Amino acid sequence: MDPWIAVDWGTSSFRAYLITNDKVLDQIHSKDGMKFVQHDNFEITFVKLIEKWLVTNKKILILASGMLGSRQGWAEASYQKAPCNLEKLKYMSPLIKDNRFELKIYSGVSQSNPPDVMRGEETQVSGFFSDNTNFAGSICLPGTHSKWINAKQSRIENFKTYMTGELFEVISQNTVLIHSLNCKEIDKIEFIKSVDLIVEKPEIFSGLLFQLRADDLLNKQMSIISRSRLSGYLLGIELADSIKYWNNKDVVIIGDETLIELYGDALMNKVSSLRQFKSEEMVLKGLTNFKKFL
Amino acid sequence: MDPWIAVDWGTSSFRAYLITNDKVLDQIHSKDGMKFVQHDNFEITFVKLIEKWLVTNKKILILASGMLGSRQGWAEASYQKAPCNLEKLKYMSPLIKDNRFELKIYSGVSQSNPPDVMRGEETQVSGFFSDNTNFAGSICLPGTHSKWINAKQSRIENFKTYMTGELFEVISQNTVLIHSLNCKEIDKIEFIKSVDLIVEKPEIFSGLLFQLRADDLLNKQMSIISRSRLSGYLLGIELADSIKYWNNKDVVIIGDETLIELYGDALMNKVSSLRQFKSEEMVLKGLTNFKKFL
Structure with a gap:
């Protein structure tokens, strides 16, 4: 199977994985968080970070989530409304100048009442469901903005930050x-x-x-x-x-x-x-x- | 009656009043809060601020309260324990090089259980009691650290910050x-x-x-x-x-x-x-x- 790249670009750090057949061949951890990058420099910074994995004759697929999809990020991947099925989470593809890769940035999840948002946590929840398909219960993601999520079979029902x-x-x-x-x-x-x-x-x-x-x-x-x-x-x-x-x-x-x-x-x-x-x-x-x- | 000086020297501001017969003759407001003054410079800064009121042939009395009496202040005027009577509030007199004034710094008030402290608020409470001798009730002093005080006839019974x-x-x-x-x-x-x-x-x-x-x-x-x-x-x-x-x-x-x-x-x-x-x-x-x- 063709190799692809998984990217988690958050406010304060950057992680990327080069993957083939569900195996991680190589990875990059860096402190180049979104907050250190000027708005016009996202693509340049990004390419610098992962350039060793890019080849000229073939466009590699990159799937990304996290704050790079926020309004202040690289390109806004607007929120998908809860309740929602993470197997159907949408993505957006920003215009890329470099023709060695194709980028899909996954949406965050929002909730109308009470108003709430997440961006990045939905990816972790989906990761948990990949091995726990039938789980129904609560998922807690502690951190700067801790989330409590009521989730069931790959669905986010409601949540609170x-x-x-x-x-x-x-x-x-x-x-x-x-x-x-x-x-x-x-x-x-x-x-x-x-x-x-x-x-x-x-x-x-x-x-x-x-x-x-x-x-x-x-x-x-x-x-x-x-x-x-x-x-x-x-x-x-x-x-x-x-x-x-x-x-x-x-x-x-x-x-x-x-x-x-x-x-x-x-x-x-x-x-x-x-x-x-x-x-x-x-x-x-x-x-x-x-x-x-x- | 001899003139005297009242001083409220807090973390972020300085106020002083020249008083005779309960009348304010002159006053000084300045932004020279304690936090802007280096530890060795309290007396020098203080004298600069009030020098126009000082005369060489007579020692003027200065009564002060506020953060100048804290451990990080000019000289520590240790806490008096609540319950306490504000009419008997203690003061301390730091050594002064300048012989044109005598300084008394009033204590703050502490409480053992639950542990709590105030410094400056006790002076305001005493001020309130000067016109409301028989009051019994609660005194609230909102601010950076809001205080709620159970007070009765010049006494602080207990309080919470x-x-x-x-x-x-x-x-x-x-x-x-x-x-x-x-x-x-x-x-x-x-x-x-x-x-x-x-x-x-x-x-x-x-x-x-x-x-x-x-x-x-x-x-x-x-x-x-x-x-x-x-x-x-x-x-x-x-x-x-x-x-x-x-x-x-x-x-x-x-x-x-x-x-x-x-x-x-x-x-x-x-x-x-x-x-x-x-x-x-x-x-x-x-x-x-x-x-x-x-």
């Missing part, structure tokens, strides 16, 4: 709490206790934030405890709202190693079943899956 | 929501509706934040609506926890003009009574009050 990762970033780095969180580790027991506290009593969320600072000023509280609590409070306020997605449900978590572990610890005793998968693998499987349906 | 102002700043300026909040106005009806929604259902707080962005992307929602909602959600999650301070209580709000109006609109129909005062006036009254108890 939480800014949990981004909130953690700005609260820990841009507020007075920065002085009390100078540590990278998490104390799991303190973390889970904090999650459960807020799931139980979401109304006390806001009052606990400054308390982290005061506890440091007055009691020299350890920063690992403060950091674990802040993480826990923020995941807690996410879980307080997303309860219909996880409470006694079969839950799949797809994300990077640290986050699937953290979310797993918090959800362990709250769900019917729990499985964890890595984002990177699911993106590749997802694009491979999309190719099958072409 | 909310990072509401700071959360609004970092969420509106450092997250993806920046693209959807490009406006300064507030739609009051939308704001109050959003406050009430979260007071009623604090568990949905987190799920509504990204929705502001999606509503803009999909429906081109007006930024005045998004901004009013974000303000409302953040005040709502503060009020959800601070309910024991305002529900059917006599409430006094002390703050800048914009914030006392906003908090007033949100609290109007939820409290027994509501009065609003300006911070600047309360600080001056507070320091004047402290002078009486010397």
